[in-house]
Amino acid sequence: MAAQDLERLLTRVSLADRKAFAELYSATSAKLFGICLRILSDRAQAEDALQDVYVKIWNRADAYQPGRVQPMTWLITIARNHSIDLLRKRRTAATDNADGDETVIDRLESHAPGPAESLQQKDERARIAACLEELAEDKADAVRRAYLQGATYAELATHFAVPLNTMRTWLRRSLLSLRACLTR
Amino acid sequence: MSEMTDIPDDDSVLAAEYVLGLLSEPEEDAFAGRLFLEPDLRRACDLWAEHFATLADAAEAVRPPASLWPAIRARAYGPHVPFWKRLNLGTAVIGTALAAGLAFAALRFGWLEPVPLPLTAELSSETAGQVARIALDPESGAIEAELVGLFPDAGRARELWLIQGGNPPVSLGLLDAGTVVRLDLPADLRASLEGAVLAISDEPAGGSPTGQPTGAVLATGAVTAL
Numbered sequence: 221m222a223a224q225d226l227e228r229l230l231t232r233v234s235l236a237d238r239k240a241f242a243e244l245y246s247a248t249s250a251k252l253f254g255i256c257l258r259i260l261s262d263r264a265q266a267e268d269a270l271q272d273v274y275v276k277i278w279n280r281a282d283a284y285q286p287g288r289v290q291p292m293t294w295l296i297t298i299a300r301n302h303s304i305d306l307l308r309k310r311r312t313a314a315t316d317n318a319d320g321d322e323t324v325i326d327r328l329e330s331h332a333p334g335p336a337e338s339l340q341q342k343d344e345r346a347r348i349a350a351c352l353e354e355l356a357e358d359k360a361d362a363v364r365r366a367y368l369q370g371a372t373y374a375e376l377a378t379h380f381a382v383p384l385n386t387m388r389t390w391l392r393r394s395l396l397s398l399r400a401c402l403t404r
Numbered sequence: 405m406s407e408m409t410d411i412p413d414d415d416s417v418l419a420a421e422y423v424l425g426l427l428s429e430p431e432e433d434a435f436a437g438r439l440f441l442e443p444d445l446r447r448a449c450d451l452w453a454e455h456f457a458t459l460a461d462a463a464e465a466v467r468p469p470a471s472l473w474p475a476i477r478a479r480a481y482g483p484h485v486p487f488w489k490r491l492n493l494g495t496a497v498i499g500t501a502l503a504a505g506l507a508f509a510a511l512r513f514g515w516l517e518p519v520p521l522p523l524t525a526e527l528s529s530e531t532a533g534q535v536a537r538i539a540l541d542p543e544s545g546a547i548e549a550e551l552v553g554l555f556p557d558a559g560r561a562r563e564l565w566l567i568q569g570g571n572p573p574v575s576l577g578l579l580d581a582g583t584v585v586r587l588d589l590p591a592d593l594r595a596s597l598e599g600a601v602l603a604i605s606d607e608p609a610g611g612s613p614t615g616q617p618t619g620a621v622l623a624t625g626a627v628t629a630l
Contacts, residue, residue: 221518238481238630245473246518250465258463270468271476278480289450293457300460304425348455349462366424367456373426395420396413402455 221247226291234281241278248292249274252299259303259368269306273299304370311375351401359394366391411444419448423456467519470539471548471584474524478537522548525602527625529554535623536579536604538564542597545589547576554622555581556606562622563611566593567601578611579604600627 226247232240252273256266276298284294352360358380365371371379377387411419421427422435439446522539529535535553540546549564556562564587565573577587589597605612606619 238477241480242521242630243518245476246521249472250467250519251461251463253468254463254466255460257466258460267468267472271472271479274476275479278476289454290457292461293454296457296460297453300457301425346458348458363424364459366426367459370425391426392417392421395417399413399416399420 223290223292226295227286230281230284230291230294231286233278234284244277245274248295251292252295255296255299256303259300259370260307265306265310266303269299269303273302276302300367307370308372347402348398351398354401355394355397359390359397362387362391363394363398411448415445416448419445420452423449423452469548469584470522470541470546471537471550473522474526474537474539475550477524478526478534521629523597523627523629525625525627527602527604527623529623532623536562536564536602536625538602538625538627540589540597540627542589542594545591545594547587547589548584549576549579549587550584551579551581551604554604559609560619561607561609561611563605563607563617565603565605565617567603568593568596569600573603573617575612575615576602578607597627598629601625602627 226244229240229244229247233244249270253266253270256269256273257263260266260269277295280298284291289297352363355363362371362376362380365376365379373384373388373391376391377384380387380390382390418427418435422432427435435445439449520541520543522541525538525540526534527536527538532553536549536551538550539548551562554562562579562581564576564579566576566589567573574590574593576589577585579585601624603617603624604622605617606622607617608619612618
């Protein structure tokens with residue numbers, strides 16, 4: 221399904237069109253469920269998260285602005301942010317139970333990135349993945365942990381065993397390098 | 405991508421930190437305040453969101469269980485959501501700031517393969533409201549059914565029936581309070597499901613001894629494609 225089709229569906233969903241909502245769910249639910257699963261690493265929680273995500277999409281489709289971000293980016297962002305919210309709550313609860321958050325993060329160890337696609341392919345989809353490859357491994361890992369696991373600066377500092385301020389400087393530098401690479 | 409260089413380094417980094425959710429609460433509030441006034445900053449956030457979203461897009465697609473769709477429908481189409489709740493803005497991307505409306509280099513996402521949706525039925529009673537949510541896959545005959553109200557007393561059971569046209573009810577099996585049970589729809593009943601009626605009856609433990617409903621019919625609902 222092309223971006224324009226998704227855009228049209230979202231517009232109809234914003235008008236409370238149930239048929240469009242069913243089509244949107246049919247087209248995107250497997251992708252968004254995969255993302256919830258990837259972030260939460262727990263099937264039952266991912267199922268609950270996906271329910272919340274689509275209820276949000278139904279209620280907020282009128283906030284989608286065509287032309288601003290791609291429809292799939294909008295949908296993915298809702299799924300990612302909601303899953304990260306749940307994950308952070310889970311981590312807080314785990315910490316309160318004296319179960320160090322480090323173990324939780326380690327259990328959620330991110331998969332290695334897929335086979336790096338060559339920059340020459342100029343595949344926009346792989347651009348950020350390729351640009352992350354240009355960073356030192358631990359620097360790229362920190363960015364992935366922030367996006368895909370919702371790691372905070374404090375959690376990253378603990379994981380990489382560096383002071384908080386160092387962590388922050390590190391990551392901000394990585395983001396600048398990423399921007400330079402993405403802009404090339 | 406040229407827009408990304410149009411703003412100072414610090415702002416671009418702040419935008420990325422905002423999209424990643426790395427800012428502290430006061431920093432985030434201050435940044436969100438600026439977003440309303442500075443279109444370039446919004447654009448920077450959108451661009452970061454587009455790039456980061458492709459990282460998530462690398463996750464493998466997984467078909468969700470059929471029972472999720474009727475549950476989502478029930479929640480989405482349920483009680484009306486007050487508008488002030490709908491204004492609860494989460495992120496810049498979801499925000500209502502005016503669109504910059506700039507054409508964007510085509511970032512392609514993975515091809516989306518639509519999954520067939522199950523037929524659904526919501527069974528309700530006049531007194532108890534929603535009693536059960538059912539998803540049916542007409543191809544495989546798989547049924548996922550969840551009893552959400554009118555739970556049986558000890559020694560009683562809830563039995564699910566399919567009524568197609570003028571035919572007598574056919575038992576599909578017993579439901580379980582609060583959990584999703586998986587049932588099978590016999591092959592000869594899979595055609596013309598849309599518009600058929602599902603019903604739940606009160607039966608002795610183990611189900612109806614006669615093959616037809618023996619107790620009160622507690623809830624009914626039509627099978628629909630939407």
